[in-house]
Amino acid sequence: MSRYAPVPFPQVKLEGQFWRERLDTVLDRTVPSQHRKLAEYGILDSLKLPDPPPPLRFPRHPNGFTVQVFWDSDVGKWIEAASYALAHRRDADIEAKIEAAIDDLEKAQAPDGYLNCWYLGREPDKRWTNLRDNHEMYNAGHLLEGAIAYFQVTGRRRFLDVMERYLDHIYATFGTGPGQRPGYDGHEEIELALMKLYYLTGMRKHLDFAAYLVNERGRQPHYFDWERERREAGEAKQRYVFANYEYSQSHKPVREQDKVVGHAVRAMYLYTAMADLAAELDDADLQRACEVLWKDVMDTKMYVTAGLGPSAHNEGFTHDFDLPNQTAYAETCASVALIFWAQRMLHLGLDGQYADILELAMFNGALSGLSRDGEHYFYANPLESDGTPTRWDWHTCPCCTMNVSRLVASVGQYFLSTAEDGVAFHLYGGIASQVEIAGTTVGLREVSNYPWSGEIAIHVDPQEPAAFAVKLRIPGWCEGASVTVNGTPIGLDIIENGYVTIDRRWAAGDVIGLDLPMPPERLYAHPGVIMDAGRVALKRGPLVYCLEEADNPGGRVQRLKLPRNAPLQPEMRTDLFDGVVTLRADATAIEETSFTQLYRTKPPKEAPATLTAIPYFLWANRGRGSMVVWVPEATA
């Protein structure tokens, strides 16, 4: 099969209502408000290094917040998101703000290229002494992603030059050569950023260093042990809070890892880079490791929303089937990072199972992290609530905020891929693009009201008639899909790995009709997930649904029981959230007012009721209230 590569987002114009609304919100509100928050919380000031450094090692910002070791990364991520925003609309104010941050970073950079504001401003002599905990390469990775994005959108090299100087310093310091230390970061991230730089520049040293970092990880003697032994004596007392290297996926070499463990975001960033390297180096072993890890997370560790990592303790994974709903951590960043990994896996062989998860994570676990107003967030994304948690307008660890804004601002990159002789549609929702295929420019316009409707029209307009393949993803959740070309049905016995391929000579004016029926469906969890026993989840198309108290007033939504055979009625509600398909069903409701005790022998009074479900990602936009994804089910 030809090698397909994603079409970059600036070439994919979002026209559909769903993504256009989210994108406009992110451009109008999220990106500007995030800059205000970075200022308010002292994160931008933390780049302005005092000269000489202050005597205190851990000064607080005047606003009272402790300077955090990962703040450089937040600046990098904001620059990345803001740069993507500029690709949609240039904005002198945003550009000036980016330039000001780059000014500070350029000034902060040490003569030898080192650039970590936390260390430079506080403990310049301690740099590179604690890769395990202190995020130096992680920060470098996010700054690098910001620099790449800014360069790609504006053509301005200054930030990229700064980062390349920093990378040269890192490449000189770390490695397996003479006089080098075989270090790697406790928080993976730089690996995938280096792969982006490699794709941008074609310079082999970036690929090589990414490969070195991935391959060195978890080898014995363990770098983090060596490093700890060299730190001052005080370290002995400083117990490593996670007490194991599974936390950072460094418990063994990555090719020997077959279980997804530890901090969820760390894991996903690592696997993303592994998949990048597997593709670039045609490394079958590494690809197999990725596939084994993918299967492990899919079979035993993923929430139905594509949330990852049940535990707040390690922000990560525990044991198989441990997927508590109310206390789910399911960090927004982890679902965003799962999208990255899924995209890389998808492009290893265009297997639709990866696109299915990419789409699931996007519409559910990731998008739930951002409020409708674009200025409130979830860090943890529980699947059930008694009404206690609510969205916050910032977080002392604001990683998720910019992860979701950079995702939305660049979401176009997930829709299309092209090869020499074909184009593949992964996602639907209304896009327009111009791509080069088979030696001609092809205009593509996908028109739909997806995800609310599965009726899709795709206009294929080559400048010159040309023979090439159009591949259409038929989602794994879809049964009974049908395709027409210029009104003529084509057989779908040729679906392969989740894609139907239409190979023909295309000419301007050709129209593909794709119908993806999306009747509401029920999902049942593996009995190993004891939390979901006797419960059912509702889904329509790619959207997981939930019951929220705002639509089901009269008590906590967990009082509602859905009979197994009750039909689920989709209903387009234009009065809600600028248009949303809800699901309605006959249900029974436990009457709460008759309960005067905590426990009683009399079965709860139940009355017929109607149940209304909304897409999960929209929850917690109407004040506090209970919510449930896994609805108690009534069975005979």
Place this chain on the structure above:
Amino acid sequence: MSRYAPVPFPQVKLEGQFWRERLDTVLDRTVPSQHRKLAEYGILDSLKLPDPPPPLRFPRHPNGFTVQVFWDSDVGKWIEAASYALAHRRDADIEAKIEAAIDDLEKAQAPDGYLNCWYLGREPDKRWTNLRDNHEMYNAGHLLEGAIAYFQVTGRRRFLDVMERYLDHIYATFGTGPGQRPGYDGHEEIELALMKLYYLTGMRKHLDFAAYLVNERGRQPHYFDWERERREAGEAKQRYVFANYEYSQSHKPVREQDKVVGHAVRAMYLYTAMADLAAELDDADLQRACEVLWKDVMDTKMYVTAGLGPSAHNEGFTHDFDLPNQTAYAETCASVALIFWAQRMLHLGLDGQYADILELAMFNGALSGLSRDGEHYFYANPLESDGTPTRWDWHTCPCCTMNVSRLVASVGQYFLSTAEDGVAFHLYGGIASQVEIAGTTVGLREVSNYPWSGEIAIHVDPQEPAAFAVKLRIPGWCEGASVTVNGTPIGLDIIENGYVTIDRRWAAGDVIGLDLPMPPERLYAHPGVIMDAGRVALKRGPLVYCLEEADNPGGRVQRLKLPRNAPLQPEMRTDLFDGVVTLRADATAIEETSFTQLYRTKPPKEAPATLTAIPYFLWANRGRGSMVVWVPEATA
């Protein structure tokens, strides 16, 4: 009504199979093994103070365990449990071990009476500088309870003298008089111990100091603030981990408290002393505060097992109806302490609702903390398990281990109360006693196989015929109780506050027949407890039941669904745990083997199955396996 007071346990001989077995296990195995553990973990050594104290402030015991501020209390609690054991059977070896610990404590005591081994051995100049966190009075309280128990059983005063010297020092140091500090402990306990000493000695100063501690608590200016400001500058950095005074129930004066908050064991110990004081001082305000707090915990915060405190974070309470099952903390100590509180509340007015909870906590939340073999424990008592947690043979904070042993070794005290003119039976299970009522000695023998059966015979044998009241508790869970006297039924229209009163002239040979029908029953939780939506708990008599994998092999027990109308069949199983009544029912079972994915649209295959439930307190005695109290329910 006459004032009823508990009959002390040495006067109540346990003859019934249920408690005899538990008592023998505690005497034979638990008390001796706990002494071995106290030695192994360095807790006994921590009483042996080096002279002079070592330069290191926080030395580790040679075995590697950090000396804990609360270790004195563990010694005190073991002496208390061991003394109760001696009351059942004298044992020279146990006595020698107690005496050895008393030797060490006597030697450790400072000339001015101060006696806290942690401070004396490490930071003698820092004593009384951190009542909020460091448990000095808490330790004193447990040592005092040990000294009282040892004195009561052996008549030996030495330990009590040591403790009275310590108390004189405390009374001189703390209070509202000139030159005194208005302090109280961050961990309540000494208050109830002082009440015991007051009951033993009749000395008013002990009552007064207990009343002072309770009344001073939570007043402004706050003692813990004053104390913190006086500590060294380093303190500023030491953030108070719980960051609020609700944790120690010192957020406001106790009479103004109307919500149960904070650390569960702290709360229960405080309320116990409050109820003691309310009774002793006829303090209606304090009694009302107790009643309001009782209602709050009963209506919104207690597990069906009488477990208390859902959260591991604060080892305590959160918000109303927050009762997660799998992550339930429900510390054994908290249920034991609830028994103490319930006993005090019961004796304020002989209201059976308190005895109901006392019994519920005893047979479920407390007894679950001790294994069948008497040497393994639960600190947290979850109501659901995927098979991960298991019992441990010790804990770095071993509070629960000795709390359950001292409870069982003195359980006789909860069965009977007497007044001038009557006797009240609270619990059943086979006891014999001799009490003084109405000027004569009355032999009492209650014969039953309770809690397995509700058929009870009570032999009332006064030396001289005498008129007095026999009060029998009719448990709140019981419907259709019947009573006979010498075979003649008596009407039960006179049940008052959960007790039937038989007022007559009793003569030797009189026999009361009491029948407490205990058909298995289903319990439903208030819909506010979202975790129990669609689930049902099973109970028979005072015992809450659970499904455990050992009795329901073939997968996790959460796969089983109990139809609402399926009869629950009690079955006496002599082959299990030396005899236990199980509950069996027809059920449906989800077949796990047909699940090849984590989520699927096809409803799980269900097959008819039989479900077997065992009493909750017996779980986790047969290796690892899943368990559930709240069983998924099948309803039409």
